[in-house]
Structures are given as C-alpha cells and as structure tokens.
Amino acid sequence: MTMPAxxxxxxxxxxxxxxxxxxxxxxxxxMLVWLLILAGLIAFVLFTIKLNGKFLVTVIPFILGGAxxxxxxxxxxxxxxxxxxxxxxxxxxxxxxxxxxxxxFYVSLVRGTPLLLQILFIYLALPQAGIVLPELxxxxxxxxxNYGAYMTEIFRAGIQAVPHGQTEAAESLGMxxxxxxxxxxxxxxxxxxxxxxxxxxxxxxxxxxxVSTIGxxxxxxxxxxxxxxxxxxxxxxIVAALVYWVMxxxxxxxxxxxxxxxxxxxxxxxxxx
Amino acid sequence: xxxxxxxGPSGSPALGVGDLVHTMHPAEVPGALVKxxxxxxxxxxxxxxxxxxxxxxxxxxxTVYPGExxxxxxxxxxxxxxxxxxxxxxxxxxxxxxxxHDRRVISNPLAPRSKAVKEDIRNLRLRxxxxxxxxxxxxxxxxxxxxxxxxxxxxxxxxxxxxxxAESYLEKVGLIEKRNEFPARLSGGQRQRVAIARALTMxxxxxxxxxxxxxxxxxxxxxxxxxxxxxAHEGRTMIVVTHEMSFAKEAADRVYFMDEGEFxxxxxxxxxxADPHDERTRKFLSRFLNI
Numbered sequence: 001m002t003m004p005a006x007x008x009x010x011x012x013x014x015x016x017x018x019x020x021x022x023x024x025x026x027x028x029x030x031m032l033v034w035l036l037i038l039a040g041l042i043a044f045v046l047f048t049i050k051l052n053g054k055f056l057v058t059v060i061p062f063i064l065g066g067a068x069x070x071x072x073x074x075x076x077x078x079x080x081x082x083x084x085x086x087x088x089x090x091x092x093x094x095x096x097x098x099x100x101x102x103x104x105f106y107v108s109l110v111r112g113t114p115l116l117l118q119i120l121f122i123y124l125a126l127p128q129a130g131i132v133l134p135e136l137x138x139x140x141x142x143x144x145x146n147y148g149a150y151m152t153e154i155f156r157a158g159i160q161a162v163p164h165g166q167t168e169a170a171e172s173l174g175m176x177x178x179x180x181x182x183x184x185x186x187x188x189x190x191x192x193x194x195x196x197x198x199x200x201x202x203x204x205x206x207x208x209x210x211v212s213t214i215g216x217x218x219x220x221x222x223x224x225x226x227x228x229x230x231x232x233x234x235x236x237x238i239v240a241a242l243v244y245w246v247m248x249x250x251x252x253x254x255x256x257x258x259x260x261x262x263x264x265x266x267x268x269x270x271x272x273x
Numbered sequence: 274x275x276x277x278x279x280x281g282p283s284g285s286p287a288l289g290v291g292d293l294v295h296t297m298h299p300a301e302v303p304g305a306l307v308k309x310x311x312x313x314x315x316x317x318x319x320x321x322x323x324x325x326x327x328x329x330x331x332x333x334x335x336t337v338y339p340g341e342x343x344x345x346x347x348x349x350x351x352x353x354x355x356x357x358x359x360x361x362x363x364x365x366x367x368x369x370x371x372x373x374h375d376r377r378v379i380s381n382p383l384a385p386r387s388k389a390v391k392e393d394i395r396n397l398r399l400r401x402x403x404x405x406x407x408x409x410x411x412x413x414x415x416x417x418x419x420x421x422x423x424x425x426x427x428x429x430x431x432x433x434x435x436x437x438x439a440e441s442y443l444e445k446v447g448l449i450e451k452r453n454e455f456p457a458r459l460s461g462g463q464r465q466r467v468a469i470a471r472a473l474t475m476x477x478x479x480x481x482x483x484x485x486x487x488x489x490x491x492x493x494x495x496x497x498x499x500x501x502x503x504x505a506h507e508g509r510t511m512i513v514v515t516h517e518m519s520f521a522k523e524a525a526d527r528v529y530f531m532d533e534g535e536f537x538x539x540x541x542x543x544x545x546x547a548d549p550h551d552e553r554t555r556k557f558l559s560r561f562l563n564i
Contacts, residue, residue: 165405165407173398191413
C-alpha cells in the first residue's frame, strides 16, 4: 500500500497553525508565572502588615513627589556624563600623552572607587577644602562624574567600532582630523552608542537613589522619610519600589521605540544586492 | 628626463625605471592622450616602505603625465597597494618623495608631523582622488551628501555649486536616479560607481584606484570597469592597481609590473602583456594566458 502524497499547501498550513497554537500556549504560561509570583508577593505583604488606607492615601502623593526629583537628578547627571565621556573618549584615543594620561587616570580612579564614597566625598570631604555645594549639586556632580567614567569606555569603543576605511576615505578627500571626526566618525559612533546611553540612563534612575544619603529629596529619601517615624517602611518602600519599576519599564519602552526609529531612519538594515 | 638611479637595499643596482619608461616621451606613443611637451602631473621618487623590519617597497619610482592611465599589476602581497597608498600618504613612505601637480612632500617618518607637513599632505591628497576596494562610502549620508561633503566642508564650495557638480558626475557614472538613496540600499557595483563619482567631485589631478573591483560580485565587475574605461578614454589621469587584465589591455597607456616591492617591468600593455622581458612577469602572466 502506498501512502497518498500529502498536499504541500495543506501541510504548510497545518504546520503554521500548530506553530501558532504552541506560541500562544507558551505566552499564556509565561504570563501565568508572572501573575502567580505577583500574587504571592501581595499575599505575603497583606499577611505581614495591616493595610492602613488613610496612611497610604497621605503618603503616596508625598512619595510620588520624589519621582520628579529622581528624573531631574538622572537627567542632569546623564547630560554631564555624556559631556565628560565625550572628552574622556577623545583623551583615551589621543596620541597626546597628556590628554591620554589625564583621561585614563580619570577612568581608573572613578571606576576603582565606590559611587557612594564619591557622593559622600563631594558632600562631606570637599567642604574641608572650602568647597561647599548644595546637596542637589553634589549629587548630580558625583553621579555625572561616575557615569562619565564608565561611558568614556563605551564612547571609546563606539568610536573604534567605526571602520578604519571611513577615516581613510575622509582623509583621502582632504579632510583634516577635526572635520573627519566631527562629520564622519562622530555621527556613526553616536549611533553605535545610543543604546548604551539609554541603558545607562535607566541604570542612573536607580543609582540616583544613592543621593538620598546626602539629603536630596528624591524618591527613596521621601519613602524613608514617610515610613520611618511610624515604623511603616514596608508600605512606603514598596510604593517607592513600584514607582522605580514603572519608571524603568516606561523608559525601556521609550528607548526601544527610539532605537527602532533610528534603525529605520538609518536605512542601513535593508541591504539590496 | 633624468632616469632615477636607485640602488636596492643590498646595493644591487635597482632597475632604472626612468630608462625603461621614458626613452620615448609618452606623447610620442601613437594614440596617447598626453599632449606633446607636457610636464609630469605626478612623480614618485624612490619610495620605500618598511612594515616593522619587513621591507615591502624597495625604492619604487613612477612618473605620470596628464591624461595617462597607468596600471600596476603584480601578485597579491607584492606591494602594489602599498605603493598606491604611499602616493597620497595614507601610508607614510619610509623614504621617498611624492609630487603631484604643484605639491611636493618628502617623507620623513623620523620627525613628528608638524602642522605645515600635515597641511602639505592634506593638499597632496586634494590633488589625488582615491577609490578603495571596499568603497568606503559614508553610510550615514545619502549618495548626494557623500559626494558634496568634502567639496563643501573642505573646499568651502557653496552647496548649490557642489550639488550641481556632484549631479553631473552622478550622471556620468549613470546613477543620478540614486541621488537620495543611502549607500546600504545600493549594490556593490553601484556603491563603487558612487565612490568614483565622489572622488571626481573633488576634481583631483589624478585618480588612484586600489583594486576597485576585487570586492565585487563577478557579475557587477563589468559596470565598474566600463565607467573606468570611459574615464581613461576621456583623458583622465589614472593609476589603477588591479587584477583585471582586460582593463590593462583596453585602457592602460603603460603597465607597471611589481614583484617583491620593486617594479621589474614597465611598458605599453601590448608589450608587457604579450611579450614580457622579465621572467617573473612571464610567470605571473602565464596563469592568465592559460584561461
């Protein structure tokens, strides 16, 4: 007995349907896991504490007020870090021993010491040298200085990732070093490092909580201030955690959209032979 | 003209390239596009290059008259690309002099490059347009912006004027309809033709081609060679490093054959390709004749 030859079109359809069914099943299980863990956590919290609605109603707006400060600190710090990292990367790639020495010393020192120590140093130690700055300024400077060092290495790698042929082409057209860098290398390097800048901004949103230690009234500071006096830190810290989490998800989403937009603007993906 | 009397590293008398080439002024060669009594547009004298202790160019000289097309042949690794890259100092010669039109740069790798020397090299490069094996178009710029970037930002040409010039060259390479396309959307052959137009838009005295078809799919080689041949026939001065024998045969006024960092044979393509005097040239060419 010979088997009837399968209809190719029907087989293709059958595979497609079964693949889709499997994909849906996978997604359902995946979401179920999230829901279960979340429900477990909520149950734990409810068993541990007595939910005081009145307290939450007063405390949530107070804590949310700190989110603005968190974003402000992160924004100015990342701006400062980008400027420092641009200079740092140029220094690290410079043939000038002074520029290279300064840049690599900066990177080594900052990456070799804890961020918290750097924040405290600027706030507590610099006044001994007669430099007294407001807390907010100290926080932004410390975070910008710290992230600038890490981003220096990212920017350096980004610049080095631009193929050497680009420099050769620019130079063969008579461009000097400055024009070559500004018009040919930097725009390409910038596209390479944009995702990393986004990642660092999201990391900064969370690391900015460290400046609560010097009294900058951002999210974590407010959560602590609200929870401590009445011994209800569980409630306030959970609220702060949720706000951080939501912010992270939102900015990750925005970042994803921006990257997608840039990729399509680049037109570099759809290669035609 | 005075032949270059060079001696090789071992003291052996190197080939007197001048003797071989210019027993006849190129203008006297039948069919040559060189105007009688023309002065050389490019002169490279005794170019040497070391990579570390590896002596890759052992004193190479070349004189090119306006309108000539020179083809440099030779095995991979013989130093022909390095020689070409020395002509516009993308590779700094370890010793030697390069003159293009009114610019003359004497290589001095022992001294740090001063501002004046950098400016000299930059001006030398303005007189030599380069076409690379890997095209090296600027991927973040559209075709037309690739072409006008240097005229506008190096020569400070008004954008409208540069654009007009660029469009005329895009027309010449047959890609005017790709004016606003990005390089990634072009085929290899189209990219290379844009690269040629980009070099032309700077209106250089000499065009340097570094294996312009080696990175191309065989089916795309023809369109690039066609553009290059038409440039050669309209009297552009070109120096072409290539493995394309057909181009050497069709378009070259003179063929230089390089082996182990020396020009071992120079002459019109009919002679060098059909009746090579040198044993190494003969050996190299036999591979192609068998096809």
